[in-house]
Amino acid sequence: MAGVITFDQVSKRFRVYKQRHDSLKEAFIRRRRGVFDEFWILRDLSFEVESGTALGIIGPNGSGKSTALKLIARILHPNGGRIGVDGRVSALLELGTGFHPDYTGRENIFLNGALLGLRRDFIRQRLEQIIDFAGIEPFIDNPVKTYSSGMAMRLGFAIAVNVDSDILLIDEVLAVGDAAFAQKCFDQISRFRAEGKTIVLVSHDLDAVRKFCDRAILIDQGGVRAAGHPDEVTGRYLADVRRRQEHPEEAATAAARWGTRDAEITRAEMLGQNGRPRYIFDTGDPLQIVISYRCVRPVRDAVFGIAITRADGVYCYAANTGARGIRIGQLAESGSVVFSAPHLNLAEGSYQLSVAITDRDFRVTYDHWDRRIEFTVRQAGAYAGGIVFMNDQWNVDGALASPAAS
Amino acid sequence: MAYYELLANFVARDLKTKYRGSVLGIFWSLLNPLLLMLIYTVVFSVIVRIPIKPYPIFLLSGLVPWNAFAQTLTSATTSVQHSANIVRKVHFPLEILPLSAVATASVQLLISLVLLAGLALVFQVGIGLAILFLPLLVILQLVFSVGLGALLAAVQVFFRDIEYFLSVLLTVWFFGTPIVYSLDLVPARFRPFFQANPMAWLISSYQDIWFYKRTPALVPLLGFMLVAVATAAVGLLVYRRLSRRFAEEV
Numbered sequence: 001m002a003g004v005i006t007f008d009q010v011s012k013r014f015r016v017y018k019q020r021h022d023s024l025k026e027a028f029i030r031r032r033r034g035v036f037d038e039f040w041i042l043r044d045l046s047f048e049v050e051s052g053t054a055l056g057i058i059g060p061n062g063s064g065k066s067t068a069l070k071l072i073a074r075i076l077h078p079n080g081g082r083i084g085v086d087g088r089v090s091a092l093l094e095l096g097t098g099f100h101p102d103y104t105g106r107e108n109i110f111l112n113g114a115l116l117g118l119r120r121d122f123i124r125q126r127l128e129q130i131i132d133f134a135g136i137e138p139f140i141d142n143p144v145k146t147y148s149s150g151m152a153m154r155l156g157f158a159i160a161v162n163v164d165s166d167i168l169l170i171d172e173v174l175a176v177g178d179a180a181f182a183q184k185c186f187d188q189i190s191r192f193r194a195e196g197k198t199i200v201l202v203s204h205d206l207d208a209v210r211k212f213c214d215r216a217i218l219i220d221q222g223g224v225r226a227a228g229h230p231d232e233v234t235g236r237y238l239a240d241v242r243r244r245q246e247h248p249e250e251a252a253t254a255a256a257r258w259g260t261r262d263a264e265i266t267r268a269e270m271l272g273q274n275g276r277p278r279y280i281f282d283t284g285d286p287l288q289i290v291i292s293y294r295c296v297r298p299v300r301d302a303v304f305g306i307a308i309t310r311a312d313g314v315y316c317y318a319a320n321t322g323a324r325g326i327r328i329g330q331l332a333e334s335g336s337v338v339f340s341a342p343h344l345n346l347a348e349g350s351y352q353l354s355v356a357i358t359d360r361d362f363r364v365t366y367d368h369w370d371r372r373i374e375f376t377v378r379q380a381g382a383y384a385g386g387i388v389f390m391n392d393q394w395n396v397d398g399a400l401a402s403p404a405a406s
Numbered sequence: 407m408a409y410y411e412l413l414a415n416f417v418a419r420d421l422k423t424k425y426r427g428s429v430l431g432i433f434w435s436l437l438n439p440l441l442l443m444l445i446y447t448v449v450f451s452v453i454v455r456i457p458i459k460p461y462p463i464f465l466l467s468g469l470v471p472w473n474a475f476a477q478t479l480t481s482a483t484t485s486v487q488h489s490a491n492i493v494r495k496v497h498f499p500l501e502i503l504p505l506s507a508v509a510t511a512s513v514q515l516l517i518s519l520v521l522l523a524g525l526a527l528v529f530q531v532g533i534g535l536a537i538l539f540l541p542l543l544v545i546l547q548l549v550f551s552v553g554l555g556a557l558l559a560a561v562q563v564f565f566r567d568i569e570y571f572l573s574v575l576l577t578v579w580f581f582g583t584p585i586v587y588s589l590d591l592v593p594a595r596f597r598p599f600f601q602a603n604p605m606a607w608l609i610s611s612y613q614d615i616w617f618y619k620r621t622p623a624l625v626p627l628l629g630f631m632l633v634a635v636a637t638a639a640v641g642l643l644v645y646r647r648l649s650r651r652f653a654e655e656v
Contacts, residue, residue, distance in 0.1 A: 015655075075495065075497050076653050077651075091495075091496070093495045098492045098495075100419055103419070111415050111419065114409075114411045114412040114415040115415075115496055115498055116498075117409055
């Protein structure tokens with residue numbers, strides 16, 4: 001039936017090139033194509049959109065929402081699972097994509113329409129309607145490069161919503177232009193719904209999701225975390241956001257994580273002297289970091305590592321089991337690895353901890369949590385500047401200088 | 407499918423952009439082969455004295471299709487990369503990208519062929535009945551260009567130095583193909599090497615109909631036909647396979 005969308009255990013993998021071998025020479029010499037990390041932006045994602053309904057997809061940045069939309073639009077292709085899309089799709093992924101700056105608005109309507117697979121005579125029929133909707137009639141015969149970005153976006157929206165499609169995909173574009181135009185867009189979308197067309201809306205604007213959608217799903221870390229009535233799902237999302245704000249050590253869970261996940265980090269914690277989780281330290285305190293892992297597939301000779309970065313991005317410290325000559329062999333199905341240091345010799349400041357599991361040559365990353373754990377170091381009195389604290393003492397003219405009486 | 411209109415749109419856009427704002431417009435595409443003809447004529451019939459007369463017609467009958475071929479491959483190779491912004495955001499048949507590059511270049515080929523016909527009359531070589539083979543040669547050349555262009559365009563997405571490799575290849579290929587000289591000027595022991603080049607088969611067919619005014623020799627023509635169809639099949643197949651990852655790699 002036209003308008004039905006089904007996702008059946010859909011997975012999508014992206015490659016992040018650390019050092020891309022764009023040249024053939026390098027590829028031949030090293031006999032492999034670039035050093036890249038693979039990560040699954042979507043993992044076994046399943047959902048269904050019934051014909052004539054509106055689905056809202058929400059989730060934190062990097063959760064895979066837009067990827068899901070591009071999969072429906074057939075711009076991307078899945079690495080696993082099955083996608084069924086029935087009917088003609090019109091996608092508003094980025095308004096004005098494919099506009100030619102030297103072409104006039106009118107010429108661009110034809111060019112853009114052709115890009116959407118429309119016939120010239122069909123566009124000619126709709127031309128007036130499109131120009132009228134965009135509200136840029138006086139400028140329609142000027143080159144698009146003379147348009148403001150708002151005008152260009154309005155023209156893009158006008159073209160996309162005046163296409164006869166069964167499915168309309170919208171990605172964060174409702175915040176277009178002024179209030180009057182936004183209202184026009186909303187009205188047009190409502191009309192779409194009234195005509196029984198299917199809509200998928202990806203948005204951070206929870207109000208829009210509540211207002212327009214019959215159902216909503218919350219995507220996080222590549223899978224559906226919640227599905228149901230928009231009020232419930234947006235409520236759940238807000239609760240998640242609030243929880244993260246209250247637990248700063250988890251605040252960055254939406255931040256970068258990548259890897260094949262053959263071995264997964266299930267938890268990473270910093271422990272203080274008493275063996276309890278702790279995220280505020282004094283310079284010189286003992287430090288322990290516990291990395292809990294789980295093996296999804298057998299992994300040999302893994303390397304566990306940590307890295308500390310200052311909040312402003314300065315790379316401060318890294319350590320790993322490989323550098324210490326530790327051969328792990330076959331990794332247990334699950335377990336934990338503990339890093340300990342007698343003194344945390346970092347100077348005062350805010351820091352972020354990264355933890356990772358890689359293979360022996362650091363070529364394959366199994367799981368990498370990039371700067372996902374934040375902690376603070378305080379330093380009473382002695383801080384003068386820099387990153388490290390060297391526990392300094394001073395001799396002035398041969399005599400040990402003692403700190404000023406305080 | 408209404409996508410042939412997209413193809414027409416892309417070609418019109420490319421032609422317009424190419425010549426918009428230039429006073430002589432499309433005549434630049436004629437000026438270039440004319441200038442080359444003049445230079446090569448001076449070098450090879452006045453200085454080096456290649457014993458072919460009238461040399462300009464011999465030269466142009468090979469040079470015009472070769473230029474179109476080289477131009478087609480060059481623009482097809484970067485066609486996907488240069489359209490990255492739409493490839494990433496719009497779903498459309500991606501085959502259109504190398505196809506429109508080839509179509510754009512073929513418009514210029516047709517214009518140059520008209521020029522060549524004019525010159526054939528000027529130099530009193532005349533035009534024989536064999537000219538009826540011209541459409542077939544042009545079509546075969548385009549089929550070959552589409553196949554090779556699609557293949558290079560797809561690989562270029564993953565290895566950005568294909569385009570540099572191509573420009574070197576085209577230079578070598580040009581001088582390795584009997585265009586500025588004829589095959590019988592090549593020492594006999596090197597000839598098999600030149601005869602193994604499919605572009606030489608095509609160019610010799612062009613020279614047959616324009617310069618010698620005779621029916622193209624059958625073996626090279628059939629040979630090129632086979633190569634063209636095979637290249638198109640392989641090129642488009644590879645392109646289709648690799649195009650599934652264009653949106654994320656380009």
